[in-house]
Amino acid sequence: MQIQRRYKDETSAEEKLRQMGLDLEKLQQLSVKVAYARDTPTVFHPKSASGTYGYHEGVFHLRQNFVGINGWLPYSKGGIEGIENEELGLIVLYQNVDQACCPVDPSPLSSGKGRRSAIKTLVQSQTFDFWPDELKAELEKKYDSSKIWFMCVSVRDGRVSAEFSRPYYLDENGSFGPFAVRIDILQSYSVDDIDQETLGDFSSGIDFDVDITKKE
Numbered sequence: 612m613q614i615q616r617r618y619k620d621e622t623s624a625e626e627k628l629r630q631m632g633l634d635l636e637k638l639q640q641l642s643v644k645v646a647y648a649r650d651t652p653t654v655f656h657p658k659s660a661s662g663t664y665g666y667h668e669g670v671f672h673l674r675q676n677f678v679g680i681n682g683w684l685p686y687s688k689g690g691i692e693g694i695e696n697e698e699l700g701l702i703v704l705y706q707n708v709d710q711a712c713c714p715v716d717p718s719p720l721s722s723g724k725g726r727r728s729a730i731k732t733l734v735q736s737q738t739f740d741f742w743p744d745e746l747k748a749e750l751e752k753k754y755d756s757s758k759i760w761f762m763c764v765s766v767r768d769g770r771v772s773a774e775f776s777r778p779y780y781l782d783e784n785g786s787f788g789p790f791a792v793r794i795d796i797l798q799s800y801s802v803d804d805i806d807q808e809t810l811g812d813f814s815s816g817i818d819f820d821v822d823i824t825k826k827e
Contacts, residue, residue, distance in 0.1 A: 618794040627794055628775065631701060631760075632681030638762065638796045641672040642773035646766045646802045662707050662720055669705030669764060700758050703775075708763040711772040712798045716790050717763045761787075762796075773797040 618624045625635045648668035652660035670692045677683040677694055686695035686702055693704040708717035764773045773796040780788040 615790055616792050618792075620795075624775075624794050624796070627792075631699060632683060632696060633677065633703075633775075635796065637676040638773065638775060641669065641676060641762070642764050642771050642797045643800070643802060644672055645669050645764045645773075646771040649766050650802075665707050665764065665766070666705060669707075669762060673703060673705055673762060702759045704759070704761050706761045706763050708765050710767065711763050711765045711774040712795045713772075716778075716787060716793070717765065717774065717776070718787060719763075766802075769803060770799045770801050771797060772799050 618627050621635060628635050645665045645668050649661045649665040651664050673694050674685055678685055682696045682698045683694050684697065686693045691704065693702060695702045707720040709720060711717050760775060760777045762775055764771065774793050775796055776790050776793040778787040778790050
């Protein structure tokens, strides 16, 4: 039996993120900027451009918002891009998902077979057997599967939702397994309601409670 802890209201989300040296409002801003980036491609761009632009924007703003603050540094190894905190032993990665902040756990949208495979290995294997020896030794010393989090963002019909979550593992298809922790960042927020000139000053108005559910 696996237990999932869910943080839905801003107060509990802020406190949980603060423990990791992260900031709720900055993650909300990141989510909205990803939504704008995903809307950038034209009819002449490849169909995959929207997801690619969103991923690039997500990684960029993770680093722009947090690198150099509270011990966060850029992370880039084995085709995996994100941020890391050596003192806390944490890695944060960005992921486009089908739908965030739903009763059902989010699933990753396609991000390339190689990247999914690399992330799966990083999250699922506490011994990192499939990594090069020099990288394996470093990861075995610093991290285990409980220390890797995903900034998950979905965009549907002009509305963006986002959560900051940690799965127990990824399955053989590179999809998330059950989640241990889910922190709601932004719930079905209309991008039309946000002035791009004032992205630094808005509130999502999230108003829910902390849930703890058990999964069979």
